[in-house]
Amino acid sequence: MKAMVLHDPYRIEDRPLKQEEVEMPEPKENQVLIKVRACGVCRTDLHIIEGELKPIKSKIIPGHEIVGEIKQLGYGADRFSIGDIVGVPWLYSTCGKCDYCLSGRENLCQNKKFTGYSENGGYAEYTVANQDFCFKLPKNINAESVAPLLCSGIIGYHALKSAISKGEKHIGMFGFGSSAHLTLQLAVKMGYTVSVASRNRDHLDMATGLGAKYTYKSDSDDMEKLKGTLDSAIVFAPVGVVVMQALESIKPGGTVVIADIYTTPIGPLDYEKHLFHEKVLTSVEANTRKGAEEYLALAFKFGIKPVYTTKKLEDANDAILDLKKERVKGSVVLRVQTDF
Ligand SMILES: [Zn+2]
Ligand SMILES: [Zn+2]
Numbered sequence: 001m002k003a004m005v006l007h008d009p010y011r012i013e014d015r016p017l018k019q020e021e022v023e024m025p026e027p028k029e030n031q032v033l034i035k036v037r038a039c040g041v042c043r044t045d046l047h048i049i050e051g052e053l054k055p056i057k058s059k060i061i062p063g064h065e066i067v068g069e070i071k072q073l074g075y076g077a078d079r080f081s082i083g084d085i086v087g088v089p090w091l092y093s094t095c096g097k098c099d100y101c102l103s104g105r106e107n108l109c110q111n112k113k114f115t116g117y118s119e120n121g122g123y124a125e126y127t128v129a130n131q132d133f134c135f136k137l138p139k140n141i142n143a144e145s146v147a148p149l150l151c152s153g154i155i156g157y158h159a160l161k162s163a164i165s166k167g168e169k170h171i172g173m174f175g176f177g178s179s180a181h182l183t184l185q186l187a188v189k190m191g192y193t194v195s196v197a198s199r200n201r202d203h204l205d206m207a208t209g210l211g212a213k214y215t216y217k218s219d220s221d222d223m224e225k226l227k228g229t230l231d232s233a234i235v236f237a238p239v240g241v242v243v244m245q246a247l248e249s250i251k252p253g254g255t256v257v258i259a260d261i262y263t264t265p266i267g268p269l270d271y272e273k274h275l276f277h278e279k280v281l282t283s284v285e286a287n288t289r290k291g292a293e294e295y296l297a298l299a300f301k302f303g304i305k306p307v308y309t310t311k312k313l314e315d316a317n318d319a320i321l322d323l324k325k326e327r328v329k330g331s332v333v334l335r336v337q338t339d340f
Pocket of ligand 2: 043044
């Protein structure tokens with residue numbers, strides 16, 4: 001089968017993903033073989049490909065926003081039938097027996113595995129996944145428009161839940177990529193007031209179109225007006241300075257949630273400006289299956305859809321370069337197998 005393989009992480013400008021013919025994966029116990037229809041490109045893929053996240057394996061197929069069709073069942077795999085459409089997220093597996101796993105916080109399991117990072121993912125014609133970590137999707141969906149929900153959507157929802165946990169009403173979103181534009185739509189449908197800050201004028205215009213009440217150009221004097229106005233904030237941009245801006249923008253008692261797996265250094269923090277008055281700074285890590293299922297149900301109920309562009313599987317390097325250069329509006333999705 002055809003796959004885009006990462007051997008050594010380096011800058012995406014030098015095209016580190018290589019198109020290769022690799023062996024078809026075999027589903028092992030409790031696993032399913034999936035024919036990949038579409039795979040979203042997540043910013044985490046960029047961090048894996050460029051090595052900001054340390055390599056776990058010498059060779060990996062990235063991609064963790066997978067939508068595809070079940071083609072084969074491994075021994076004991078009985079949750080799905082051949083022909084079912086499933087989504088595969090970032091969380092590939094957990095240990096199932098640690099305190100985190102047993103207390104509903106499996107996203108913090110220290111022995112978890114990751115799709116497209118510790119295990120091969122969806123930048124390939126086929127992939128295998130653990131049946132217990134896949135989500136059943138309606139048969140008639142458009143795979144391309146659902147793929148970005150599988151990480152950008154799920155992680156954004158996880159962050160949103162932290163941001164609204166104390167009854168907050170006015171939420172700020174800093175940075176406006178794939179995850180933010182999906183999370184904005186959901187927050188607006190749930191009745192929250194959302195402000196968006198970004199240095200990209202096109203992104204701010206899109207935010208307004210998707211329901212943001214106020215927008216702020218983050219590299220301008222606009223940011224002065226934002227100070228102290230938000231109940232809570234979610235930082236989507238993987239930039240430490242933006243975390244500081246977000247902390248200055250929340251009211252006393254507010255929360256800033258970092259929705260990234262990687263960020264440039266934060267600080268130094270000024271206690272009075274950034275943390276005093278019981279401000280909370282937190283982050284999100286991966287997803288629980290329960291949280292993901294909750295999100296997917298809400299996304300389908302409210303009709304949350306990404307704004308997206310597609311690229312062919314073999315053009316994955318270009319797709320990720322576009323993401324890095326901020327040339328993407330909304331999400332970018334690899335169209336993998338189309339003969340269905
Ligand atoms: Zn565990
Ligand atoms: Zn992701």
